[in-house]
Amino acid sequence: MEHKMHKILVVDDELSVREALRIILKDNFEVILKDSAEAGLEYLNFNEVDLVFLDILMPGMSGLEALKIIKTRPQPPEVVIVTATRTVKNAVEAMKHGAFEYVTKPFDVDEIKLIAERGIENHHLVLECSSLRQQMENEKERFYKELEGKVRERTAELEEANRKLRETHEQLVRSEKLASLGELVAGVAHELNNKLLPVLAYAQLLKEQKFPDGILRYVDTIERSASAAASVVSSLLNFSRPSSATRNPVDLNATMRETLSLLDYKIKAGRVRVKVELEERIPLTMADEKQIAQVFLNIINNAFQAMEPNGGELNIRSTRKGDNIFFTFTDTGCGISEEHMLKIFDPFFSTKGSGGTGLGLSVSHGLISAHKGEITVKSKVGKGTTFTIRLPITRVMEESAVKEEPIRYTPQRTKPRVLVAEDDPDCMLAITDILKAEHEVISVCNGQEAVKNLKKENFDLLIVDCRMPGLNGVELYRWLIENKSELQRRVIFMTGDIFVPEIKSFLEKSGCPYITKPFVMDDFKRTITAALTAP
Template sequence: MVMSSKILLIEDEARLRQNLQLLLTSEGYTVITASNGYEGIQRLQQEQFDLVITDIMMEEGNGFEVMEYLSTHAPDTLTIVITGYASTDSAIEALRKGAYDYLAKPFDIDMMKISIERALEKVQLRRQVQTYMQELEQRVADRTRELEEMNKKLNASLADLQAAQEQLIQSEKLSALGELISGVAHELNNPLTSVLGYAELLSHSEACPPEARTMLEKISQEAMRCHQIVKNLLSFARKQKPEKKYIDMNALCRKTLDLLAYQLRVNNITVVTQLAEGLPKTMADQHQLQQVLVNLLTNAYQAMADYRGEGKLTVATAYDEDKIYIRVTDNGPGIPPQSLRRIFDPFYTTKEKGTGLGLSLSYGIVQEHGGEIGVVSQLGQGTTFTVALPIIAEPVPEQEAPSRSTPTSLPAQKILVVDDEETILDLVTDILHTLGHQVETASSGREALQKMDSQQYDLIICDIKMPEVDGRQIYQFLKDKHPSLLNRLIFSSGDTASEESQEFLKETGCLFLQKPYLLEEFTQVLHQACLRTEEEVQQP
């Protein structure tokens, strides 16, 4: 027996209604009565019941009307019908309308109890199933949320992996590009050394007419410009650290705009500057950052000129407690989203004649300065590149100790020059002869070893990178057999002191000439080597 169930009893015969109420109440049920179908429907509108027991034939609202109401408004409530007009047709009609059971008057009380118990058991079972289904649905919903969250995390992890893969690919590209640039720069620095050296030698010659001297100065300036480009490339390839000093970024922006003034003017570009007052200085390589600005400004005005034949270019600076910001904004065509993802990749370009190196070089330079470069763009509206650089406070300068005076001339020295480039040997020989020194040359490391083993030299000028026997092997040879010459060994190289070379020079303490070098730099290193020799002689 299902206890504590609530039953609605609808019966128009008062005595039968009262007797059934007493009987069912004694069985532990809560029984509410109604004297006709309409009153029963009113009860159903006010309360919920587990079971409805209704007579069929009643003057005001019959049992069929009650069942129709239940089928619409309380379909889960079971119905047992009772009637004194038993017939097969009425039984079929009652069952068709959804009755759980049909009892004919006079009915057996025990049979009625059994029918009620089974009906209520069915109600209870149905509710248990509903509860289970609700719990199951909730579990499914919870699990679905968990799977959705997991899917989001997996998608995020996949995105991170893809980003890491793209970064690794870009890093590998940069590494390969760096090796290529390093080799090219090394080859360029050797002829640049000859161009600069001979231009200076000729310009210092008494026989050089003034007009030729002017042209030679232009040759030197352009050669130094090429050298600076090579240095920028090497810095991007991480073969050389930038030459940093404290600079004014506002002044650098103005200088760069002046440099590009002609190109901006002929392409109908209106320039707007919004340079922050009181912008702090920071430590940076002026030439490298100017190259970044040139790349950004050039890309901007070219994009606007191609897009609409004119444009507005805005250069702005700003700062906060930690960083300086330089923003270059154009109103050009904008950059497609698929291109934005690769905009800093080496060799990636959307221009027909572009190399794809400008922005990747700029990215490397800004990274080398501990900064960041970013871009936002909207198609048809324009593009903004932002360079963020850390503010590095300028230290209070310390009072410099008086330096030893550099002698204006050197006593004649016997010098061995070692280099696998014939033009470098000829240039250094001419310079040293001009300075009054005796010179011997060796075009390979092996030849140099033979000469050092058979003759004595005051100074040795030696290239680091050479085939077969290089500068490191020559150093080891001198360390083993002629250690007194180590302090008089000057190394030179066209790869501008790669990290490997820098470590080698740091370990050995040898003097270094970076190709290409000016005559003044060359003579200063010679003086330093001679000072080392003098200190050796003066030591007891």
Template sequence: MNAGGKVLIIDDEIGPRESLRMIIKDRYAVKTAPNAVEGLKLLSDEEFSVILLDLRMPHMDGITALQEIKKICPDTEVLIVTAYASVDTARKAIQYGAFDYLMKPFDKNDVIKVVEKGMDKRSRTRELKKEHTELRELIDERTKELMITERMRKELFENANDGIIIMNADAVIMDLNQRACELLGYGKDELKGERISSFETGESRYLWKERVAKLLQGEQLLFETEHYTKSGSKVFIEISARAIEADGRKIIQSFHRDITEKKRLQAQLFHSQKMESIGTLAGGLAHDFNNILTAILGHTDMILATEELSEDTMKSLEVIESSARHASQVVAQLLSFARRGNNEFSPVHINGIIENTLSMVSKLVLPRILIRKNLDDALPAVAGNATQIGQVVMNLIINAKDAMPAGGEIEISTGVVDINPARMGTLQNVPEFREGKFVFLCIADTGPGIPEEHLPHIFEPFYTTKEKGKGTGLGLAASYGIAKNHGGEITVSSKEGFGTVFTLYIPVPE
């Protein structure tokens, strides 16, 4: 019976070589070699499962032969055949990769058993090797897949348009993407470990406790908030957050979207709609009042023209007349705001209008106030109404003077500016600013500035901080209406303690 597998016997003595061959030839295909050199030669052409190797041979000793065999065919099992005298060397051979040794003289059954053992070992090793290779291939494949998934995840995470922040259950930042860093203006390492609430403005920093509690209960949240950036500016953020479970603990995943621009546009729209509706109301009112005042003034004049009036009546009539004239001025400002004034336009030179207005008001503002001019000589003419523009200059200079009762400086400058979309975001209070070329007229003062909370209201009619009887709150409203009437804008930039700058923009005709 041939059990399969090939055996090579290498022995220089014919006796043991042949007896071994006789013992195993019925079970396995057997070849023999009279020395190691011959045996090694055979190995280059044929594959043997087991080699029986004599330890002591001329030309090449058994240990060297064993090492050579293992180099050529590492899977072949080598069985050392030895006499009792070399049993130590045989043991050493095992360290070099032989699987067992056989002592001369042999017992037939021992030989068969040990050769079988070698055969078994070899087939197990082969199987193991095969499994190992398959496993390695599988691991390689999975690693590659994982690398691709990881790269994709990183790509999605890092290059997302929204900021993504991963927080622990205490709302402490664990990880975040590039966009989230940009939104806050910090580097990644500066943000890791920080509490998200520390970037909130105002009261909303105290809301995170409640938000986290809701998130951990499984609620998904969508809300708007405002964050401070590293530079101290504020950014409006829309946050969409939820808690997810990872490695048995809950973490918060939160998406942050910059909505500053959206908010700005909303505010602009709201502001211009509000001004529009107040304008309609004020315009209607002023129009009716104008008619009433015309009647009062007309009749007062008529009575004043008659001769037989007592002195007291005369005085009363004069008070009526001057009050009615004052009321007319208020109505005129209101009409300017409502853009119902005189709409006759002709080419006008802003520098000339400034000089004219200054000659009228200089007595009023001097001596405590220094007026500096920085007028652009090459200013193009614009289509406008000189009286209305003069009124704006007057209103702005008087406001600046009123803001500096103890004195200060007013700088008046003019120039031409190209408004492009990139600049629009930087201009404050600029609803619906059109693109194009504008002549600007800038009036800057060194007064106390306007508190931030007043800024959104100063162009509204009757908004005044001056005491009763001092201001009607119509100067800026009228200026606003006039700017609009000219297809232009009026903007303000002011910081408490740093003065105020008003700029009137009038489009340059193409």
């Protein structure tokens, strides 16, 4: 391959000088000759060279003026100034404007060759440095772009993680609120249930008496009001501590249809169009149907209220995804603001003013959580809201083929002796009055008094309140196991706060029957009969 020779441009107005330089350089370089600065610049406009020998004094444009113009070009060649007189002033001026070297006439051949080689070498080093610098700039730009992309990607990941963290924090705060309020409600419920028990019990005892119809109407009102108050207390407990669900095989699609049938008149009379799409391949799952129906009803009622008074559309869908069943409720109502979205599952929060208790969604959240499910919401103000319920599919257990034998009560020759331990005097009196016709009743107000009686007398049955000052019901039962073990299966516990985990756990482990306050008198009597006739 033929080696490409480096180009040298010689610019001088004297022919002899041009020829002298050409002769010196021609063996190793391609030499181009020009007789004026203007001609040399014109050549450089269209051609690249590696080195320029430039006479400092020429007619027209001087060498220094030409040097200044050459050095303004991108990647200019090196320039060697040629002069007949060596003066410090000219040398300094030339170097100041970028000249590579300064030579005088007449020439030293070896010096010219050496300067030419050094000038071309320096020019190529400058070009190489410029190329490397450009490569570095390109790499830097590419690196910054990649870094910027990675930063954007990482920022998006962090924003998503932060969003999930906020949601988790909100759920944690909500759970803590529910737990704190649950403790408060449990204590209040215990006291309220104690006060409701004698009201309900005496109303039921009075109904067994012969009174005029007008008086019985009063008694019925008292009983209904006491029962309603008991239901309110139960609802307050349910929102934060759902009771143990009665799990049975449930067709959730059928539950949804039954719930909608309850609202049939409201749907037909209102301005809301209801569209239902239920996936038929949804299997049976173990659930408390009443609790799930309550959740469905709460969400549907909320959707109707969100679309008042103009109406709208409610879409209800069920789907199965893997081991989960999903129900979605999408309405075209007013939507929920971001501010309210943070509070909608909080107890007693309501946007309905005096028209709502603020417990519907709190209760729903608790019930779905008790089923190990999840309830979520998405909303846009002015567009509508979507509630999504996820319930895990729980394998249907086969029912036992063994049926319990009905309890047969065999009347005893003497009245059974019953010891009642109850710290609330009104509750104690009411229980005594219910039992005294068919039982011999001894009533005490705490566990210590119960122990004293048990040490000196025999009893057929104990009715014990779980929470009492001093020796409570749990501690009394432990004393029985150690000292009167024959009576450990002859105990009925009473409680007004079955939702307290410690009490609930104790009752389950003991295996003893229990009844919650306030109770229906007939249920109470059946429980006593079953306990007395148990083997």
